[in-house]
Each structure stands twice: as structure tokens, then as C-alpha cells.
Amino acid sequence: MSEETFRALVVDESSGSRQVEVREVPLSTLPPGEVLVRVAYSTLNYKDGLAVTGKGKILRATPMAPGIDFAGTVVESASPAFKPGDEVVLTGWGVGERHWGGFSQLNRVKAEWLVPLPAGMSLQQAMAIGTAGFTAMLCVLALERHGVQPGGREVVVTGAAGGVGSVAVALLARAGYQVVASTGRLQEADFLKALGAVDVIDRAVFTAPGRPLESERWAGAVDTVGGATLGGLFRSMAYHGVVAACGNAGGSEFTTSVFPFILRGVQLIGVESVLVPPEQRRAAWERIARDLPGDLIDRLTEVIPLGAVPAYSETITNAQVRGRIVVDVNA
Ligand code: NDP
Numbered sequence: 001m002s003e004e005t006f007r008a009l010v011v012d013e014s015s016g017s018r019q020v021e022v023r024e025v026p027l028s029t030l031p032p033g034e035v036l037v038r039v040a041y042s043t044l045n046y047k048d049g050l051a052v053t054g055k056g057k058i059l060r061a062t063p064m065a066p067g068i069d070f071a072g073t074v075v076e077s078a079s080p081a082f083k084p085g086d087e088v089v090l091t092g093w094g095v096g097e098r099h100w101g102g103f104s105q106l107n108r109v110k111a112e113w114l115v116p117l118p119a120g121m122s123l124q125q126a127m128a129i130g131t132a133g134f135t136a137m138l139c140v141l142a143l144e145r146h147g148v149q150p151g152g153r154e155v156v157v158t159g160a161a162g163g164v165g166s167v168a169v170a171l172l173a174r175a176g177y178q179v180v181a182s183t184g185r186l187q188e189a190d191f192l193k194a195l196g197a198v199d200v201i202d203r204a205v206f207t208a209p210g211r212p213l214e215s216e217r218w219a220g221a222v223d224t225v226g227g228a229t230l231g232g233l234f235r236s237m238a239y240h241g242v243v244a245a246c247g248n249a250g251g252s253e254f255t256t257s258v259f260p261f262i263l264r265g266v267q268l269i270g271v272e273s274v275l276v277p278p279e280q281r282r283a284a285w286e287r288i289a290r291d292l293p294g295d296l297i298d299r300l301t302e303v304i305p306l307g308a309v310p311a312y313s314e315t316i317t318n319a320q321v322r323g324r325i326v327v328d329v330n331a
Pocket of ligand 1: 045046047131132135158159160161162163164165182183184185203224225229246247248249250251271272273274316317319320321323
């Protein structure tokens with residue numbers, strides 16, 4: 001009997017040249033793991049764009065399917081935590097980097113990596129959230145854990161028209177914060193206001209030269225950009241303001257003075273989404289399901305077929321994607 005096969009977008013550098021193509025792959029390609037999942041949707045994150053285009057060294061080995069997240073239905077499970085038919089979500093854990101990724105109709109993973117699909121959320125909506133939205137939620141939770149509350153000064157989101165940024169704007173607005181969206185694409189102002197931003201500002205504000213401390217404005221910040229933007233943000237953080245930094249879309253190094261920290265007590269909190277423990281993951285997903293209405297999620301989303309991923313990977317690495325790109329791996 002011939003072995004079952006499935007379709008996946010594969011990056012293959014094994015022959016010396018770099019191939020990126022949708023291939024028919026045998027089931028034995030999948031790594032060991034307790035749970036076999038039929039993937040419905042994945043997403044295109046910035047990191048996936050780097051992996052597919054080769055602009056960043058994301059994939060630890062090839063041939064490999066990229067895709068750092070997926071949502072689907074359990075086919076087989078050797079774990080009591082899941083049974084066939086359960087709908088599940090996966091983000092992080094090195095999937096699409098060290099392990100076979102989400103741009104694939106089937107995947108096999110450890111049970112502890114999976115989160116049950118929150119009630120009231122569809123598989124497509126879960127991937128409209130995806131790693132980017134999950135990270136946005138972690139940033140909001142970090143702000144709250146460090147004392148930022150609705151009702152105070154404004155909170156700013158940088159890279160606001162991107163994946164993490166747009167979900168962060170929506171989540172903060174829904175939670176009652178006065179959210180200001182910082183973007184290089186002012187033409188997306190209507191989109192950002194529809195997500196709940198009270199104001200949209202040009203990202204050049206943060207990279208323009210300025211004094212070490214300027215007027216207090218921000219109680220909190222979600223920074224997806226890094227680099228000079230992050231460095232510039234600190235100048236206008238209010239007393240005891242909190243910056244949740246999760247991204248480097250605009251650069252990985254930044255310069256600041258110590259004054260925001262030693263004179264205003266500003267806190268810089270790093271946010272990572274890959275190795276978040278299972279309990280915190282479930283809590284974050286439940287909060288997303290509670291706070292983000294389905295129609296708002298749908299407004300953030302564009303759905304593309306698997307074969308369109310290479311072209312969109314160029315787009316996302318050129319910072320031209322708006323909101324979230326969901327990949328229908330069966331289309
Ligand atoms: P997107 O490409 O969707 O969004 C990034 C946004 O950053 C762009 O839309 C743009 O926003 C802004 N931007 C891009 N280049 C520049 C630049 N040179 N200068 C200033 N702003 C720029 O990516 P994601 O939202 O998926 O990811 C955002 C960042 O978060 C990435 O660095 C990603 O690696 C990181 N990330 C980190 C995670 C973690 O675990 N820590 C998890 C997920 C993502 P605009 O057009 O509005 O100006």
C-alpha cells in the first residue's frame with residue numbers, strides 16, 4: 001500500500017540552490033510527537049516572511065515547512081489531553097523553525113504545545129490572531145501586570161498597521177485604553193481608527209532628534225519596531241510608564257539615555273511568545289476570545305492560499321502588509 005501524502009510549502013536548500021515550492025510530502029516526513037493534526041489554517045508572520053524569502057536565518061534545517069503557527073483538528077492522539085476531532089491552536093515552540101511548520105496540511109507535535117481552540121472562536125479566527133495576536137495579548141498583559149490601567153494617560157502602539165500592532169490596538173481599545181497608533185503608513189489611519197485608535201501619529205515622531213526627556217505623554221507602549229523607534233519612545237514616557245517591547249521590524253539596536261529610567265521610573269519589559277508556559281498560553285487565548293469580537297478579527301484579516309505565501313512573504317518583509325494574513329493550507 002502506498003504511503004499517505006499531503007501538501008506542504010517546503011523550503012529546500014539540500015541541493016545547494018534554494019527551492020521554495022508546494023510539494024506532495026509523505027507522512028513519514030513528519031517528526032515524532034503525540035498528536036497528529038489536520039491543519040486548516042496557518043498565518044504569515046514577519047518571521048515566516050524571513051524564513052520563506054531567506055532574508056533571515058529562521059529555518060534550522062531544510063527541507064522544512066515554515067509557518068510558526070497553525071490551527072486544525074486532531075486526527076490521532078497518544079495523549080489523554082486530546083482526542084480525534086478536538087480543535088486546537090499552536091503558536092511558537094520552534095515550530096516552523098526547528099520543527100516542521102504550519103504551511104502544511106498535516107503536522108505532528110507534542111501535546112503540551114497545543115492549546116484547545118477557545119469557545120466561540122473559529123479556526124480561521126484563531127489564525128487571524130495567530131502568533132502576532134497572541135504576542136499582542138502578551139504585551140497588553142505585561143503592561144497590566146506592571147501597573148498600567150485604563151483611565152490614565154494614553155498608550156501608544158508602534159508598527160500599528162502591522163500584524164502585532166493592529167491586534168494590540170484592537171485589544172487595548174476594547175479594554176478601555178486611549179490608544180494612539182504610530183505608523184509610517186498614515187493612509188491606514190481609517191483602518192486604525194476602525195480598530196479603536198483615538199489618534200494616529202507619524203512614526204517619524206519617535207526617530208526625530210530630541211531631548212533626553214520630553215513632555216510626559218505615554219502611560220504605556222507596545223513596541224513592535226525596536227531600533228531607533230524604541231530608543232525615541234522613552235523620551236516621552238510618563239512617570240512610571242511601561243514599555244512592552246516585542247519586535248525588531250525596524251532594527252535591533254537602540255540608544256537611549258538613562259534619564260527615563262532613573263528620573264521617571266520607566267520600565268522596559270521584554271515580551272517573547274515562543275516558550276510561554278501552557279497555563280499562561282491558555283489564559284491569554286481565553287482573554288483574546290473574551291475581548292476581541294469575531295467581526296473585529298475578520299476586519300483585520302486577509303485569507304490567501306498556500307501557493308501565494310512566497311509572494312506575500314516578500315510583501316511582509318517590505319512592511320507592506322496590513323493587519324493579518326491567514327493562510328488556507330487546503331486552498
Ligand atoms: P509586520 O510586518 O506585520 O508589522 C511590522 C510593522 O512594523 C510594519 O507594518 C510597520 O508598521 C513597522 N515597521 C516595519 N519596518 C519599519 C521600519 N524600518 N521603521 C519603523 N517601523 C517599521 O510584522 P509583525 O507584526 O508580524 O511582527 C512585528 C515584530 O514583532 C517583528 O519584529 C516580529 O519579529 C516581532 N514578533 C515578536 C514576537 C516575540 O515573540 N517577541 C512574536 C511575533 C512577532 P507601520 O506600517 O504601521 O509603520
